[in-house]
Amino acid sequence: MPNDVSYTPEEVAKILKISKFTVYEIIKRGELKAYHIGRKVRVEGADIESYKQKSKAMSRTSATESSSGSPLPFNESYQQEPAEALVICGQDIVLDILTRYLEKQFPHVRFLRRYTGSIDGLMSLYRGLANASAVHLWDSDSDDYNLPYVRRILPGHPTYIINLLFRFEGFYVAKGNPKNIVTWSDLTKPGVRFVNREVGSGARVLLDEQLKLLKIRRHDILGYKDEEMTHLAVASKVARSEADVGLGIEKVAMQVNGLDFIPLKKERYDLVIRQEDLERPHFQAMINILKSASFQNEVAGIGGYDLSLMGQIISEV
Structure with a gap:
């Protein structure tokens, strides 16, 4: 990797084998140097290499102190790499329950909730700042929910629309x-x-x-x-x-x-995800949870929802 070349967050994510959102997180925490050209974020190759070396050094320190039996103080910088993070947008309590189920299956993944409205959630998905967004957007021209808005707000981004519930x-x-x-x-x-x-x-x-x-x-x-x-x-x-x-x-x-x-x-209240993400373990687990009897029974116990299509793919857009 040439040290005199600058990289986008997407390219950094591929180099480090982490998500783009995690790249933004470590930049925000000051662990990885970055700069702006207009509204675009860029990272120098030398700074990526420096971050990798620091992470390796922290990993060696962590291994040495752990083997000696000395407890390590809690500090995010002791992690070799930041934990993978997935962001779910939407405001319904069902999303909080879904996040809890996901956290049980993937304890080392950070599932972050962003309590935004439907259009802001789709915009976050489009900008790469979210991984899934729940939406309930009615279109008067088609008398349909969500599909027209996904097409307009995420042009050129293949997505799946998965039903959560009706309300x-x-x-x-x-x-x-x-x-x-x-x-x-x-x-x-x-x-x-x-x-x-x-x-x-x-x-x-x-x-x-x-x-x-x-x-x-x-x-x-x-x-x-x-x-x-x-x-x-x-x-x-x-x-x-x-x-x-x-x-x-x-x-x-x-x-x-x-x-x-x-x-x-x-x-119709749906969950929108990128098609490229569907095969990832987290998203396969998400679908399985939505279809599971335990999850549906818990949501049904809350009342006020129709779960007849929960977990089904409504459309590919």
Whole structure:
């Protein structure tokens, strides 16, 4: 490897035989020197070689001290190479349960959760900052979930779309529904205060698509710009009477006192991964977990989900 040549994070990952995300992590921790050319990250060959030599030295030190019986203090720099890390984007609690199952099977792999909305998750997948992203993005032109958005946001990146579950999206309203809010057009009633989700979330996309179809103007909805980052935060605001209505999933309404749920649309909640990753052990395990009776029984026990297609590949994009 020539020392006077610079490399991209992708090329560094191939040289060190680790993931691109792990390369970014060790750069962030200052263990591997890097610099920017505009927005592009580059690493000199000499710095890669220096990192390898330091890692080997740490490995020899670790082996020597371990054989002498002396315990080593905890320090990430004692690892020969950083642990492989896989990032899963999405906000549903089912993803937390899935991560727990994966951690049991691969205790030496770091499974990181990123609680982002659907569009931000797909963008992270496109940029190589995530390994899997859960999405629920409805397209009004095709009346389909997720496929149109995957094609647009990950052009030229072959992916698999794997079903996690189906769930209902609808309105959170106060107990008894005192404002009689049952349809999208009811959001424009005088005095009705709405609480929205952030731009890029699946709930926000569903709302905006419905408003487009019904030719409802956004500025006619009181509170359209009042945003929260999670379904739970939206439900809580309605429960505290700080808003009259919000949009979210049925499961959260079951967890918050003082709410009624008005179902509007059954949505498909899918997991998007790169096709090249499917044969990796972690992703094979992910599919097997999703199809396993133990995992499905645990999720079914939570309630509020349809698991009829869980773990099935919906489409190759």
